[in-house]
Amino acid sequence: xxxxITPRGEDYSKWYIDIVKKAGxxxxxxxxxxxxxxxxxxxxxxxxxxxxxxxxxxTGHQNAYFPLFIPKSFLSKEAEHVEGFAKECAVVTHHRLxxxxxxxxxxxxxxxxxEEELIVRPTSETIIWNTYRDWITSxxxxxxxxxxxxxxxxxxxxxxxxxxxxxxxxxxxxxxHATKAEAIEEAKQMQRVYATFAEEFMAxxxxxxxxSANERFAGAEDTLTxxxxxxxxxxLQAGTSHFLGQNFAKxxxxxxxxxxxxxxxxxATSWGVSTxxxxxxxxxxxxxxxxxxxxxxxPLQVVIVPIPKPNGEINEVAExxxxxxxxxxxxxxxxxxxxxxxxxxxxxxxMMGVPVRIxxxxxxxxNGVVEVARRDTKEKTQVALEGLAxxxxxxxxxxxxxxxxxxxxxxxxxxxxxNSFEEFxxxxxxxxxxxxxxxxxxxxxxxxxxxxxxxxxxxIPNDAVEEEGTCVLTGNPSKKRVLFAMAY
Numbered sequence: 418x419x420x421x422i423t424p425r426g427e428d429y430s431k432w433y434i435d436i437v438k439k440a441g442x443x444x445x446x447x448x449x450x451x452x453x454x455x456x457x458x459x460x461x462x463x464x465x466x467x468x469x470x471x472x473x474x475x476t477g478h479q480n481a482y483f484p485l486f487i488p489k490s491f492l493s494k495e496a497e498h499v500e501g502f503a504k505e506c507a508v509v510t511h512h513r514l515x516x517x518x519x520x521x522x523x524x525x526x527x528x529x530x531x532e533e534e535l536i537v538r539p540t541s542e543t544i545i546w547n548t549y550r551d552w553i554t555s556x557x558x559x560x561x562x563x564x565x566x567x568x569x570x571x572x573x574x575x576x577x578x579x580x581x582x583x584x585x586x587x588x589x590x591x592x593x594h595a596t597k598a599e600a601i602e603e604a605k606q607m608q609r610v611y612a613t614f615a616e617e618f619m620a621x622x623x624x625x626x627x628x629s630a631n632e633r634f635a636g637a638e639d640t641l642t643x644x645x646x647x648x649x650x651x652x653l654q655a656g657t658s659h660f661l662g663q664n665f666a667k668x669x670x671x672x673x674x675x676x677x678x679x680x681x682x683x684x685a686t687s688w689g690v691s692t693x694x695x696x697x698x699x700x701x702x703x704x705x706x707x708x709x710x711x712x713x714x715x716p717l718q719v720v721i722v723p724i725p726k727p728n729g730e731i732n733e734v735a736e737x738x739x740x741x742x743x744x745x746x747x748x749x750x751x752x753x754x755x756x757x758x759x760x761x762x763x764x765x766x767x768m769m770g771v772p773v774r775i776x777x778x779x780x781x782x783x784n785g786v787v788e789v790a791r792r793d794t795k796e797k798t799q800v801a802l803e804g805l806a807x808x809x810x811x812x813x814x815x816x817x818x819x820x821x822x823x824x825x826x827x828x829x830x831x832x833x834x835x836n837s838f839e840e841f842x843x844x845x846x847x848x849x850x851x852x853x854x855x856x857x858x859x860x861x862x863x864x865x866x867x868x869x870x871x872x873x874x875x876x877i878p879n880d881a882v883e884e885e886g887t888c889v890l891t892g893n894p895s896k897k898r899v900l901f902a903m904a905y
Contacts, residue, residue: 424705429649430577436699437578440708440769450576450583454692457769460716461695462586466566468618468713469588469690472610478562478590483544485568486535491543494668501635502539505571507583509535537570542636542661542687545591546669553593553683555674560603561593579696580653580905587691593683595675597662600684601639604660607688608641611656619694620711620820621645621701622828623655624851624900626876631860634687638662644875644900646828647700650849652875652902655697658688696905701824702793708770709792711820712813719749719809720766724778727753731777734787734802738775741806747813767792772816773809793819834898838889841901845872851902855895857888866890872901 421439423431437443442458445451454462470480486509492499513529516522538544545563553561570584579585590607594600608625615623623643633640637659645653666672666682675681702709712718719742723731735751742749752762759776766774776788786799789809793816800808831850835841844852856862856874866889867873877899886895 422705422707425648432705433696433700434578436703436708442695442699442708443578445578448583450573452578452582452584454586457716458695461698461710461714462692464714464716465614465618465694466588469610469614470564470566472614473564473588473590476562476606476610478564478592480565481563482565482567483541483548485538487538487541487544489534489536491547492536494543495636495664497664498542498636502571505539505573507537507570507572509537538567539569539571540687540689541565541567541569541589542591542665543669546665546671546685549591549593549683550669550671553671553673556595556676559593559595559673559683560599562590562603563592564588564590577696577905579699580693585691585693587689589687589689592686593666593671594686595673595681595684597684600662600686601660604639604641604658604686604688607658607686608643608656611658611688611690612643614690615643615645615655615694616821618711618713619698619701620713620817620824621655621697622821622825624876624878626878626881626900628657628876629860629863629874629899631863632874634659636661636664637687638664642876644851644902645697645701646831646850646902647697647905648827649700650831650903652851652900652904653693653697653700654875654904655694656688656690659686661685661687702820703770707768709820710770710772712772712817715770715772716748717750717769717771718747718813719773719775720762720771721749721751721775721777722759722762722766723751723753724759724776724781726755728779730782731779734777734782738805742809745806745810747806747810763790773812775809791816793823832900835889836886841866841872841889842870845870845901845903849903851875851900853898853900854889855886855897856899857891857893857895859891859893862888862890862893866901872903875900875902875904 422435425432441455444453446453511525511529513526514523515526517524566588568586573581573583576582592603612623612625615621623645625643628640628642639660641658643656645655647653663682665685671683672680721735739749772792774790781787785802789800790797833844834853881897883896888895
């Protein structure tokens with residue numbers, strides 16, 4: 418099976434698509450730029466969704482759902498917002514089909530044109546803030562902390578499964594607050610939630626920071642981000658949290674009476690992560706033999722394979738072990754398929770990224786042991802049956818920790834400080850990764866660097882220290898380093 422995967426060093430993009438397809442995560446669909454998420458891929462998304470949803474609710478948020486369609490006029494109300502999304506919008510113009518009079522199937526009924534075109538949501542700020550106008554009248558109605566799990570459409574021209582598709586799944590939080598300070602703290606809190614999820618569940622280290630003005634969300638006053646580094650040295654924007662100021666409240670006339678009975682505009686945030694996290698998961702951990710999954714998100718954490726085939730004694734041991742593992746909340750499967758040889762099963766589960774494989778053979782049982790293989794290091798050990806469930810539980814934690822440590826080591830090795838534009842270009846071309854450099858703070862310089870190198874400012878790190886320096890391109894004064902990288 419591994420021979421079916423293009424090696425990373427040969428063609429990283431092809432390697433990525435091979436992993437997605439061979440591991441059974443997703444397929445291209447009949448609709449250009451859209452994907453079919455297969456059951457195994459969707460199971461990973463469900464595990465992500467479950468943990469994130471828990472974290473959102475622990476911070477006081479509630480789920481709701483808003484329409485897929487947005488009246489075109491709504492997008493016109495916030496100028497920066499419509500400009501940011503105009504080129505990506507899918508537009509519904511008619512509401513009915515009819516039989517073709519010439520007998521060639523169905524055609525759009527020309528008499529069924531909508532009075533106002535509808536936009537298939539690229540994001541939901543406009544429809545939600547139009548609704549919030551009816552929900553918010555007093556300071557007693559605030560804060561309003563709402564999240565929705567949904568799909569959105571952004572008409573991408575160049576697509577790649579999970580990373581960039583015309584339709585994708587995500588969550589989008591939309592909150593309303595009585596004060597600017599409270600809204601800013603909400604945006605920061607959600608950035609921390611995303612970073613915690615990325616590191617503790619995805620085992621994917623991230624840099625927390627703010628976007629430059631050029632890279633901000635359309636209509637936001639400030640965009641906070643978590644940025645991850647993939648194995649090819651490119652950055653992935655893994656989640657964003659936006660302080661929207663009062664822009665949408667003013668656009669949709671959302672006011673509240675404060676405690677002094679004075680009317681004020683509401684302060685807003687929005688924040689979201691999407692199925693691109695699955696792409697990040699693949700590119701952070703996987704290898705030339707297939708998918709590698711952190712145990713906390715793996716749909717199947719342990720697989721038991723009989724060698725060479727099931728029998729009464731092996732079945733009994735496997736069933737007891739499954740019961741003990743399930744009692745610890747560990748997902749486990751006993752593969753009794755007699756049509757496949759053990760070697761084929763080993764390769765199949767390796768491709769799927771199952772964190773732990775247990776082989777049970779007759780000779781092993783005579784010695785009171787089983788073979789335990791871990792996916793992350795390929796290490797195989799003989800482990801005693803006694804206390805095996807406890808051993809597996811600890812092993813899953815060790816694998817989770819090891820994947821995070823390995824990814825952190827890669828990021829550290831591929832984060833480089835530079836002080837000249839020649840160094841900047843040399844690192845980007847020959848090493849890749851994050852490039853820490855001084856920047857003079859102007860959009861003109863940022864755009865010129867992008868034009869010359871294709872690298873963008875990924876973020877201004879939250880923990881960036883002030884230091885006197887000069888911009889790598891212009892030589893103008895700078896007080897902070899920012900992170901540049903090539904990005905997805």
